[in-house]
Amino acid sequence: GESVGLHLPTLSVQEGDNSIINCAYSNSASDYFIWYKQESGKGPQFIIDIRSNMDKRQGQRVTVLLNKTVKHLSLQIAATQPGDSAVYFCAENEVNRDDKIIFGKGTRLHILP
Amino acid sequence: DAGVTQSPTHLIKTRGQHVTLRCSPISGHKSVSWYQQVLGQGPQFIFQYYEKEERGRGNFPDRFSARQFPNYSSELNVNALLLGDSALYLCASSSPEAEQFFGPGTRLTVL
Numbered sequence: 390g391e392s393v394g395l396h397l398p399t400l401s402v403q404e405g406d407n408s409i410i411n412c413a414y415s416n417s418a419s420d421y422f423i424w425y426k427q428e429s430g431k432g433p434q435f436i437i438d439i440r441s442n443m444d445k446r447q448g449q450r451v452t453v454l455l456n457k458t459v460k461h462l463s464l465q466i467a468a469t470q471p472g473d474s475a476v477y478f479c480a481e482n483e484v485n486r487d488d489k490i491i492f493g494k495g496t497r498l499h500i501l502p
Numbered sequence: 503d504a505g506v507t508q509s510p511t512h513l514i515k516t517r518g519q520h521v522t523l524r525c526s527p528i529s530g531h532k533s534v535s536w537y538q539q540v541l542g543q544g545p546q547f548i549f550q551y552y553e554k555e556e557r558g559r560g561n562f563p564d565r566f567s568a569r570q571f572p573n574y575s576s577e578l579n580v581n582a583l584l585l586g587d588s589a590l591y592l593c594a595s596s597s598p599e600a601e602q603f604f605g606p607g608t609r610l611t612v613l
Contacts, residue, residue, distance in 0.1 A: 430606075431607075432506075432606050435602070488533060488535055488558065490537075490547060494543055494544050
């Protein structure tokens with residue numbers, strides 16, 4: 390069935406180090422992938438997205454990698470800062486089907502001082 | 503420019519009651535989607551409306567219904583509330599084939 394999952398529920402990273410959050414998806418028809426950041430008491434905030442015709446996309450301090458062969462998505466955060474502490478969700482969508490976004494369960498990123 | 507707004511922010515209801523949650527999209531956005539987020543999990547898609555028409559529906563019972571108004575704001579209604587309906591209800595708005603922007607959510611507690 391359709392599902393998006395994550396390998397680790399919690400990730401602890403030293404401040405200043407790079408963070409890598411991984412995600413596996415199962416719907417081979419998905420062609421649009423998004424990473425969201427959710428801070429406590431807030432709604433999910435868009436970080437970066439990537440379409441299936443790409444394998445890498447970079448933003449400010451963030452990079453998303455897509456490996457369609459193994460249905461794997463990752464989010465890399467460079468020079469992790471205390472403000473990066475949050476739960477990160479990967480999500481997928483079939484663009485030509487509808488706007489339904491399927492979220493994974495989330496990874497909590499904890500920044501160590 | 504205001505983002506997606508939702509009201510109320512918090513709500514406490516008892517089992518069997520009904521609830522109406524409201525969402526105002528970002529100005530210019532014609533698509534509104536509703537999600538349910540149970541504590542510790544990712545949001546789950548409930549409905550999507552575009553130009554006042556239901557465009558998608560998730561795996562939720564008929565107790566859940568929604569509508570979109572001519573100004574593109576939306577309401578989510580839940581009847582015969584169950585304890586398991588306690589969750590954060592999120593609204594997101596978007597332009598066609600563009601990213602979705604989420605509101606802060608309405609925290610619903612069913613006692």
